[in-house]
Amino acid sequence: MPSYGYMISQVCARKHAVKEPLRLGTLRPADDPSESGGADALELLYGIMHGLVDHRLTTGSDKTRHLTIKSVTGIGRCVKFTYEIGRSGQASTITDPDDDSGSAPFNRSPRHIETQHHPRRGLLVLPDRSTAGMLVVEAHGRSTRRDVLRDELKRSFRRVTDGLILDVDPVADAAALARYLEEANINAINLRRYSIPHDLAENMGQAEEAGSFSMKTQITGPFKRVFLKRLQNESDVRRRLLVMNDLDYNELNVETQSGDRTLTMSVIGDQAPRFINVIGSSRPSDQDFYASVNGSVSEVASGLGVSLPSNWATEGWSPEGAAYRIEPVTSSEEDADGSGGNE
Structure with a gap:
């Protein structure tokens, strides 16, 4: 029986062709003492994800794997979010087991998307004084759809920052x-x-x-x-x-x-290899899921030398901050303005 848990990835931002990561709170070099005037990666990524709510995402050549962000909530230095995953490309006949004639009330074409009943949960943690943050996505077995979300965040982040690279590494x-x-x-x-x-x-x-x-x-x-x-x-x-x-x-x-x-x-x-932190054999409640995630984030932050502020997962956002959103751009529009590019 598949287990339930989550995968933690490390998140960094950097300039194109430069290895040194930028400070997440200002998107400036780590040795730049300026505390204001720069862009906050947390604000930008929240706005990107807020703008993508209810937009169906795919990635690469496999357009049968789908992800739809359903909600985003800003709290402290985090973005809590939920997303649905689905799959298309499957042709099948749905029959009525109680009908002796074997009638087929519904035929599913490859266009139809089968969406899992329970939405997945996630957490994006970006300490302002650090050069490293974390992306946590829920896993059922080894399935997370992290690659679909990662590719969209990287593409959108590069567009809104005029070319900065968002690195999302699988092992935190x-x-x-x-x-x-x-x-x-x-x-x-x-x-x-x-x-x-x-x-x-x-x-x-x-x-x-x-x-x-x-x-x-x-x-x-x-x-x-x-x-x-x-x-x-x-x-x-x-x-x-x-x-x-x-x-x-x-x-x-x-x-x-x-x-x-x-x-x-x-x-x-x-x-x-991919590493999954296992919670148990049944789907955890929101309280149990985020309690386990927050504990692991604190452990990993300590190992990375990242200092989490005391209110990193508790301080509420203002109505203005929560309302911030960045309008999404389609892949065709992105290709037209040349912002797709390679890293």
């Missing part, structure tokens, strides 16, 4: 993560394939691939530490581990436990 705190993995115990390793191989399907009397295939394994002894480090750092090791017993697996998940904290590391192909 490599040093703290390394310390965690040193102490963690591996609970389970799960290899998943999204469909059963054709030859196995034939042996089971199935005409085509159907269902899914997974295998759990245990690793004991000192090899556990080496295993985690190599998974994290070596793409060829990740690729080889996804082939076992002559089966090509799509995904490898490692669940670790350290004290009361559970972390799942997901590997897909030779891509860098």
Whole structure:
């Protein structure tokens, strides 16, 4: 059963072709002592997200994966937000199980979007005196749609700041993560394939691939530490581990436990691992979700050397601040004015 949790990413802003990040409260160099006159990244990103409410977003070449921001709330140095995710491109026939004639009251075309019932939750934290902030998105299993939201925020931020780059990195705190993995115990390793191989399907009397295939394994002894480090750092090791017993697996998940904290590391192909902070097997309430998120944000901020103000998640915004919004620009308009660009 998929677990519920969240993924934390590090957020930084910088000038094009410059590595050094800018201070988030002014979007000026970190050694610039000026406290006023610059633009606040939190205000800009809140305005961008507020303007995107109820606009359906997609990314890249896969236009079947959708995200719609449903609400944004400014509080302290944060933006709380909710978003719906959906998928299109699936043709199917919906039948009435109670009708003996087998009538089909509804046929779904590839245009229709199937949206998940519960909206996802997220938090954007941008301390004004820091060069690093955090983006937190809710995860069901390993699904977050972070890439769709990330790409839109990067594109819009570059447009409204005349070319500044917004970096959103998948691992928020490599040093703290390394310390965690040193102490963690591996609970389970799960290899998943999204469909059963054709030859196995034939042996089971199935005409085509159907269902899914997974295998759990245990690793004991000192090899556990080496295993985690190599998974994290070596793409060829990740690729080889996804082939076992002559089966090509799509995904490898490692669940670790350290004290009361559970972390799942997901590997897909030779891509860098994704890390999910696990809350539990059922969808948490808003109170439980944000209590866990706020605790993790404080831990990660400490590891990054980021100083969070005491009211970072509590101070209310003025009506004027809450009303601020930036009108979105379509991709075609962006291409026309040349603001799309590369990093």
